[in-house]
Amino acid sequence: MESAIPSHLQTARSRHRRVPDDYAPPYPSFVARHKPAVASVIMAYFGVQFRGELTAAANEALASIAKRFAGENGPTHWDRAQHVDQAGYTNVVSVAYWDDAGRFDAWFDGAREAWTGGGATEGLGRFIEVLRPHVARYETLFSSLGRPEGVAVLADGMSGEVQEHAYWGGMRDRIPLSQTDAMTPGGEPRAVRDGARIRVVAHDNLCLIRSGQDWSDTEASERKMYLDDVEPVLREGMDFLRDDGVPIGCYANRYMRVVDAQGRPTEKSYGQSWWKSLAALERWAESHPTHVRIFGAAMKYLSTLGPSAKLRLYHEVTVAAADEQFFEYLGCHERTGMLTAVQVAADQSS
Template sequence: MESAIPPHLRCPRTLSRRIADDYQPPFPMWVARASEDLRQVVMAYLGVQFQGEEKRDRALAGLRRIVADFALEDGPDHHDLTEHRDAQGYGNLIALAYWRDPSAHRRWLSSPAVSDWWTSQDRLEDGIGYFREIVAPCVDQFETLYAFTNDFPGVGSIMNGASDAIQEHGYWGSMRDRFPLSQTDRMQPKGRLRIVAGDPHEGGRVLVEGHDALALIRSGQDWADTDGEERHLYLEEIEPTLRSGMDFLRDHGHDIGCYSNRYVRYIDLDGNPIEKSYNIGHWRSLDLLERWAESHPTHLRIFVTFFRVAAKLSKLRLYHEVSVFDAGHQTYEYVNCHPQTGMMRDAVTAPAG
């Protein structure tokens, strides 16, 4: 058993962990490991939004255009595709792309094919919406956790392998303890979400500025290989409880510090569903995410349900990744999206000048 924090990122602690050195977790879990040359990653949520099934084909065409550009020079190292319907009834297709090299991402984003398409007047006139939510945590600003050791999804897919079984899990506060930055920093938020260009209520192009220590969680489930009792347990007991909690955050997250919550289903390029899902949750702070996880009934029901059946699970693949970001490492752009989309809902208008 080893620490979730790799040796080259360990330093003398000024902030203690929540556990004693001899703590023994209740079951094994693992984290993704990267080579020491990894300094920062990019996570780009590139979305297409539509209202009404008659526009879904047009939205899928937009998603395919985004994915086609991934094949350009400096494209992402990994991506996946999802679909979900938001609280306002809009369909949303998202390509989530990961880069190991922020410089490669910048070159890709500024390449003529990508830049010209995004800035084209056609994006304002083709009857659907688009958004970019791009974040770039440094290597000490994110953590992972997996119940398996191969074929990691998400940010784990661009890392180099798996740890041995780790100590920091199975207790409240373990998420924070897995952050290398938590050794010396409480990761407290500074500032507010601000609209710095455009008006969400008028449509068009809107730019939102992030703030320091904004937190993002991706928490995933893969039931494609389950069968029999395990499949029944997931689909009839775990998933409905999970969905209830995710719907609460989608509809009432504003009251507890959750800026945006999307419970998404994997799809292929033709829009067909795949038996994988994950939650995308943006929070004002890691503290507020922890508070919901530790004390809110909607999460406690998820937690209790999982632990009640955990011993019967062998093929269900569960994982998460959590990140925090400096204000300058976040980009939130929206084109013709409804005003409750993403970071727009909770952003304040920046003062003139």
């Protein structure tokens, strides 16, 4: 049994884990392992926003960012997904990952100017949301081996079975920084206007989660069980966070359906949300009725199927320092992504 925290990031603890040293989890899970030379990773979300059917302008933007991804210093991995937000707009988001900050920096300025640097396009919003965390500031978790997703595609490989999972608090215990730091948020979000662009300066220890499901390997009976018994409960919780998450510390939530190169839905989805703090995310996960129902449905499903379950689950959770964040919006509505945080700050100060 391995620790989720790689040996080169382990340090003397001043903050204790939630479980004793002899804790044995009831089922196996795994984490991504980067080479020790990797100091940080970059997670860059490029979104387009529009109403109704895919517009020509949106299609052109999606083709242009895909071309940039394929160019010099482009990401090691990227994927694309879409959802309809609380204001009824479709958002198509291309998510790219690097593990070389120099390559990303050489690539980003040109991509940023091309994406948000021009004037606003009628009927089309664009946004960029980037985190570039030190490797001590995020964790991953996978229910099975063989098909990495998200930032884990960049990793050198996967771990063996890890100890820190299947209990409340495991998410925090897998983040190396948690050994010595409570990772509490600090500062207030503010907006910086640059012509038509709005840049959001958030706050220290902002939290991002991407939590995914892949049912492409399931056979008829398992697929029916997932789509009938689990997915609707998951969707209910995702919709709650999308529509009513702000009071519990969730600035924005997107329940995304992954699409292929032609824009067709695949049998993969993920929830992606911005949180004021890791603690706020933990409180929702541990005690809110919407997540309690998700957890209950998932446990019933997994206990019924046991090791034969073909559903693949994963997540990545980041707690980013203030200087590891970049948010910029052009022509988007005011509840898009981290624009919500600025609205919340303004409401609290008025």
